Amino acid sequence: MSDLTRLSAAETAATVASGAASAVEVTEAHLDRIGTVDATVGAFLYVDAEGALAAARAVDAQRAAGAELAPLAGVPLAMKDVVVTEGLPTTAGSKILEGWRPPYDATITTRIKDAGIVILGKTNMDEFAMGSSTENSAYQLTRNPWDLTRIPGGSSGGSSAAVAAFEAPLSIGTDTGGSIRQPAAVTGIVGFKPTYGAVSRRGLIAFSSSLDQAGPFARTVLDAALLFEAIAGHDPGDSTSIPQPVAPAVAAAREGARGELTGLRVGIVGELGGTGYQPGVLARFDEAVQTLRGLGATVVEVSCPHFEYALAAYYLIAPSEASSNLARFDSVRYGLRVGDDGKHSLEEVMSLTREAGFGPEVKRRIMIGTYALSSGYYDAYYGQAQKVRTLISRDFAAAFGQADVLISPTSPIVAFELGEKIDDPMAMYANDLCTLPASLAGSPAISVPCGLSDGLPVGLQIMAPTLADERCFRVGAAFEAAYGTIINSIPELTL
């Protein structure tokens, strides 16, 4: 059998279903790969070899009994550590949750288990999903498998690195302002942020509740579609979950793979390009536009004048919601407690615990949010940001009158050096320029690889209207069919 870790998720599932390899063999191959490379890559915070092998054995037993297997049965997956997993350590990258083992599974954890997908372990991330480089993790650095001196993106950097390093064919990330799409772009893989409400948030440790959305990472568009369909769908346990059928992502990916986009209108967002974008990124983007034209698409320019305020609106709304959400870390019901020595009051213990348990970026955002929500500033900051959010949604609505999908680079820059921006919050935030508008509008967007700049991956972002998630997969798969993937040109890791 050839190297089982190099297969796509769809190929892996077919391999298991045909009996060419067992789910246990597939899982062992990935655990071996993790054992070999992860000390260098640093993608995983926790590897659950025992649980993964038990899940794999259950799939093999199902097959032996003649049961029909689910589409991704026996395929290994890496789970971002912000998603709760019963009995498995879940930290959200924070010291304040060190050692905590959740008493229940997130809805998406349950769906993944029920689909026979094998959870290998939990992946590193920026603390509470705040960051674009995974350097805000309280535990470890994760390195970009393309260049170990560079960041894997963030906040879902462990999940992107795991897939790019062939430690797993699939992973789960969460995207609040770009935390799936940007890591996918800078590691040369596919990452999809669904329509807000398409995937249940129950059991996601909340950062910014009106923006947080879980989604798939994979090395092919079809694989991302398969995982999206496995996790999506209405959940009565999440009051913001949309009670509608799941968008037909897999069918759209298969249709797109035929490489035919005649009649499709593609809009280039004028505001997402130009100054501040690396020349190599813009060059790959221009080539991607030509590729889409070659597939028969009509390309038009659209203008979204309020997108330039997305960064400011986002960095008011997200910290405001975070300051409220993170109030739950009060040292009472779970997690760290510091200063409980009989000399400190409850309030002092809370303050000492939060001081010791949160890292600098989390503290900054809590204080920004506290400021923006305080009486006297609320209207000028938070209220105004919510109005800008409305205007950004209206920009999208107007643009989608002229185009079926909108495109841009996923990130203005390729993966930067570890340590390069960690002391400059605004420089770090600027990584999110292209991804923030779809986050604020709640609309779906995918990042697919569109080439290399100086040996580092560049991503193409494809945005679709709310609830038209399948368009991202159709266009993404068509682009992939024409352009190919880049992940197989990744250099061998230097261990």
Next chain:
Amino acid sequence: MPDATESPARISRDEVAHLAHLARLAVTDEELDLFAGQLDVILGSVARVSEVAAADIPPTSHAVPLTNVFRADAVRPSLDRATVLAGAPSVEDDKFRVPRILAEEA
């Protein structure tokens, strides 16, 4: 209402200390110096939202409007008490134990 454009946010060390207190963060003196500078830059930048003329624009709190979502009024099993308490930093008599709430006389 403060106009964030005309008077860019100037966050003093004392204001950061006040925010930290409101947020229950026992920040150190070194952090106060660091955060005062950083929050000033961040707030000065995000204050750009005030450049947008939006007086008659309704705010968006959630991108996908859903209203009145209720679950069925049915009895469901809840988490086992011991399971929940197992994650707590301190437990006494099957309850979360907390430090004293009322300050003692100095």
